[in-house]
Amino acid sequence: MLSLEKQILYMLLHRRAISTSEFIRIFKDRGKSEQVIRNTLSSMKKKGYIAAEDRKYKLAEAGARVIESLQLKFSGMDMSWDGRWHFVMFSIPEQHRSMRNSFRRELMQIGYGLLFDGVFICPFNRENAVLELAAQCGMDASWIRTAIGELRYGPITAIDAKRIWPVQELNDKYVSFIAWINDKIKESSAFMENSAGAMPWDVLLLILEAGEAFGEILLEDPFLPKELLPDDWKMPKARELYHYYIGHKLAPLLQSDKELYSLIVSTD
Incomplete structure (x- = not known):
């Protein structure tokens, strides 16, 4: 969640x-x-x-x-890839196991995948976010190294990506989300037809429900370049339906309540 x-x-x-x-x-x-x-x-x-x-x-x-590090990952969905890899290598003493587990978990959340034990890779440069995470976890600077380069032997293919990142599991989740959001879009038609009876608070809860459901998958998604994704990758369709549901079906029903509307749209 x-x-x-x-x-x-x-x-x-x-x-x-x-x-x-x-x-x-x-x-x-x-x-x-x-x-x-x-x-x-x-x-x-x-x-x-x-x-x-x-x-x-x-x-x-x-x-x-924290928000910037996540948005940096999300920006990868529309970026072209130069073929280079960004490496994070670390060795954290066993007595700091909880710190190690936390750091690994946060690395994966910003898009890194486990290549070998203690070696994580990402196709995009997120080094600043990595070093920020290391500092937040309280890691000693001597425990971590970063590098950028091309793989001279053993290129990583879309098949390899399925082993390094949970690509198939994520695609299945997007498929399930698409079915769920389609049902929600149909249900929202009743709100649109009877907008006078739609309570802004109920609309906000529907928006939060959808945001939580989609956001949970996005946090797991490493946003790999298209070269490493399956041909039937469902994320673009899921994103399209999510924005349609929020932007065209629900948000217009919330605009009458400026306080609640400001929770989903920037006030700047």
């Missing part, structure tokens, strides 16, 4: 300040308890992701960098 932390960060990216009570109202209707929401906000504040000001939370510099 798309983490509560990342949902909060994206909301604060759109709207500059949100109160604790509003976060509680939003996420209690998404199945989160008030205590979980308060604990998450407190944890994010300690990490430096958010800052409290005038009884509201705002996006802090560290939180903005």
Whole structure:
């Protein structure tokens, strides 16, 4: 599931300040308890992701960098590839196993795949995000190395990519999402036909539901270049349907409520 932390960060990216009570109202209707929401906000504040000001939370510099690292990965979906690989090599002592597991997990979330034990690769340059993650995890600088280059022996093909990244599993998830979002698009027609009776709060919850469902897959997707993807890659279709559902079916029903609308559209 798309983490509560990342949902909060994206909301604060759109709207500059949100109160604790509003976060509680939003996420209690998404199945989160008030205590979980308060604990998450407190944890994010300690990490430096958010800052409290005038009884509201705002996006802090560290939180903005988390969003930037994810958006950098997303930018790869439309980028051409120069054929070079970006390597991250590390060896973290066994007594720091939790740190190692956290770093590996975050590496994969920004698009790196495991080539060999302790060697991760990515077709695009995300070194700044990697070094930021290493610093956040508290890693010693001597434990990690990065490099850029071409593979002289053993080129990585689309078949190899299926072993290094969960390509087939992701494609299956996109197929399931396409079926789900198509059903949601059909259901939304009832809202459009009776827009006077559509409550903005219910519309927002539908938007959050779709965003969470699609965002969960996007966070797993390494956004590989087309040379490494199967011919029947379903992500573009899933993205098209998602934006159609949000932008054409739901967002127009939310525009009458400026406060709620500002949670999904930047106020800048």
